[in-house]
Amino acid sequence: MPELQRLRPDHAPALLAFERENREYFAKSVPDRGDAYFAEFDARHAALLAEQGAGLCHFHVLVDGDGAVVGRVNLVDVADGEAELGYRIAEGATGRGLATAAVRQLCGVAAAEYGLTALRAATYADNAGSRAVLERAGFTLTGVEPLLPEGRSEAHYFRELRSFRPGGADGR
Numbered sequence: 001m002p003e004l005q006r007l008r009p010d011h012a013p014a015l016l017a018f019e020r021e022n023r024e025y026f027a028k029s030v031p032d033r034g035d036a037y038f039a040e041f042d043a044r045h046a047a048l049l050a051e052q053g054a055g056l057c058h059f060h061v062l063v064d065g066d067g068a069v070v071g072r073v074n075l076v077d078v079a080d081g082e083a084e085l086g087y088r089i090a091e092g093a094t095g096r097g098l099a100t101a102a103v104r105q106l107c108g109v110a111a112a113e114y115g116l117t118a119l120r121a122a123t124y125a126d127n128a129g130s131r132a133v134l135e136r137a138g139f140t141l142t143g144v145e146p147l148l149p150e151g152r153s154e155a156h157y158f159r160e161l162r163s164f165r166p167g168g169a170d171g172r
């Protein structure tokens with residue numbers, strides 16, 4: 001299993017390669033990041049690290065033995081003990097349980113290291129792979145809402161992190 005690492009400045013080249021190589025693949029399931037994201041990557045990377053330093057978000061990459069980024073798992077909009085979860089896995093690394101394992105691991109990190117008590121997540125309702133990840137990682141469906149004007153729907157999920165505290169079912 002690739003290692004889950006908190007985002008650092010030196011991850012920039014491998015992260016950019018990951019986003020470039022998988023751009024078309026990701027755009028089938030999530031909104032494309034746009035050309036500016038790639039053109040201004042270094043400045044954006046620095047800005048994200050500054051946000052992370054301020055405690056507003058927690059970014060993570062999945063790094064394989066060669067130093068390549070094969071996935072990312074992020075917590076954004078940290079407030080009131082909660083955060084929004086997002087993730088993406090390199091096309092060539094999908095179907096091996098990587099997203100499920102990384103989300104499960106991050107739930108533990110969120111509770112133990114970041115002191116969070118609950119996570120939210122949202123995915124296109126027709127993203128069956130993403131929904132499977134959330135359900136296997138203990139998230140509960142809270143609602144499905146139409147997205148206008150896209151004509152698609154978005155499924156919303158929630159997971160309390162109480163079980164990761166000492167003495168809880170997932171606590172260590």
Ligand SMILES: CC(C)(COP(=O)(O)OP(=O)(O)OC[C@H]1O[C@@H](n2cnc3c(N)ncnc32)[C@H](O)[C@@H]1OP(=O)(O)O)[C@@H](O)C(=O)NCCC(=O)NCCS
Nearest residue numbers: 029087088089094095096097098099100123128129130132
């Ligand atoms: C969705 C995504 C994160 C799944 O990553 P992954 O590492 O392959 O996920 P896992 O292997 O942990 O589990 C996914 C499960 O969903 C299933 N699955 C994957 N794609 C599927 C699809 N298109 N339709 C139905 N099931 C699917 C897998 O078979 C697997 O279940 P299984 O182990 O019982 O076979 C990855 O495909 C991805 O990054 N997609 C593009 C970005 C994205 O959609 N991000 C989520 C936005 S909220």
